Amino acid sequence: AQSVTQLDSQVPVFEEAPVELRCNYSSSVSVYLFWYVQYPNQGLQLLLKYLSGSTLVKGINGFEAEFNKSQTSFHLRKPSVHISDTAEYFCAVSRSNDYKLSFGAGTTVTVRA
Amino acid sequence: DAMVIQNPRYQVTQFGKPVTLSCSQTLNHNVMYWYQQKSSQAPKLLFHYYDKDFNNEADTPDNFQSRRPNTSFCFLDIRSPGLGDAAMYLCATSSPKGGIANYGYTFGSGTRLTVV
Numbered sequence: 001a002q003s004v005t006q007l008d009s010q011v012p013v014f015e016e017a018p019v020e021l022r023c024n025y026s027s028s029v030s031v032y033l034f035w036y037v038q039y040p041n042q043g044l045q046l047l048l049k050y051l052s053g054s055t056l057v058k059g060i061n062g063f064e065a066e067f068n069k070s071q072t073s074f075h076l077r078k079p080s081v082h083i084s085d086t087a088e089y090f091c092a093v094s095r096s097n098d099y100k101l102s103f104g105a106g107t108t109v110t111v112r113a
Numbered sequence: 114d115a116m117v118i119q120n121p122r123y124q125v126t127q128f129g130k131p132v133t134l135s136c137s138q139t140l141n142h143n144v145m146y147w148y149q150q151k152s153s154q155a156p157k158l159l160f161h162y163y164d165k166d167f168n169n170e171a172d173t174p175d176n177f178q179s180r181r182p183n184t185s186f187c188f189l190d191i192r193s194p195g196l197g198d199a200a201m202y203l204c205a206t207s208s209p210k211g212g213i214a215n216y217g218y219t220f221g222s223g224t225r226l227t228v229v
Contacts, residue, residue, distance in 0.1 A: 032216065043119075043203055044156070044220040051213050090155060094218075099144055099163070099209045101218050103155040 003027075004093050006104035013081055013111055021076040021107045023091030033074040034092040034101070035065055044090065050074060061085070086111045116140070119204050119221035126194050126228055134189040134224045136204030142219070143210055145187040147179060148203040150223075156203055162187060191226075199228045 007022040025031060032051050036044040048059025055067040065076045074091060091104040117138045126132040136145065143164050148156035160169045162181045176198070178190045191198055204221040 034218070036220075041201075041223075041225060043222040044205075046217060046219075049217055051216055099207055100158060100161065101146075101205070101207075102158070105155050106153075 004091050004102055004104035006089075006091050006107050008107050009105065010108045010110070013109065015083055015111055015113050016080050018077065018079050019081050019085075019109060021089050021091075021109070023074045023076065023104060025072050025074065025091075025093045027072075027093065027095055030096040031093045032096060033065075033067060034094075035059065035063070035074070035076050036090045036092060036103075037061075038088045038090065038106075047076070047089075081109070081111050083111050083113065085109060117204055117206055117219050117221035119202075119224050121224060122222065123225045124227070126191075126226065128195065128228055129193045132191050132194055132226070134191075134202050134204075134226070136187045136189070136221055137185050138204075138206045138219075139185070140206055140208070140219060141184060142206035142208040143184070144207045145181060146205040146207070146218075147177075147187070147189050148205065150201040150203055152200075159189070194226070194228045196228050199226055201225050 003026050005024045013019045034049045035047040037047050038044050047063050048057045050057050050067045058064045063078050067074050089107045092101050094101045120135050146161040147159045149159050150156040158170050159173045176192050180188045201223045203223045205218045207218045
């Protein structure tokens with residue numbers, strides 16, 4: 001089975017500052033990796049995903065993530081955050097021979113002016 | 114737009130009174146999932162359908178059941194809701210048969226269940 005660890009439960013950040021959300025996974029087989037954002041009382045919106053190919057993945061709203069196989073990481077970054085980026089962020093993984101998505105515990109990002 | 118639709122957005126039910134949550138999709142995806150998300154927690158997979166095949170997670174309580182009458186619809190039935198079942202319930206779809214290029218999961222907006 002795979003597992004996902006999000007290393008930071010809460011990340012406060014000032015507006016226009018950069019942010020990095022850390023995600024590590026463990027799996028005995030190759031994986032597909034995802035980052036989702038969730039606003040209060042909303043469903044999950046896909047920010048970006050890594051399936052194969054280039055390890056640097058660009059997503060919506062200026063987010064990007066880098067897949068590092070040797071470090072089993074998939075950290076999410078944004079160079080300059082906005083107040084509207086305040087939300088819960090979930091890293092998720094599914095095995096390449098499976099189709100069930102497992103989530104990390106989530107990181108709460110609070111952007112302050 | 115093609116999407117995953119959950120109804121209702123908010124559901125209030127009485128303790129012990131059966132309740133059904135619904136999910137429909139226009140994506141023609143062959144896999145449909147139900148996740149439970151309690152406050153400030155990650156979504157937890159309850160079960161999923163791969164086509165018509167039902168797959169229950171080992172730790173899903175017997176109180177939770179599901180039906181998928183056709184490709185487009187999937188229902189979550191809670192036979193006797195307890196206070197601990199109050200949560201956001203998320204429906205999702207995916208299409209492994211569609212190939213890797215478009216692989217992913219699409220989530221509905223969720224149903225917030227309150228048990229009184």
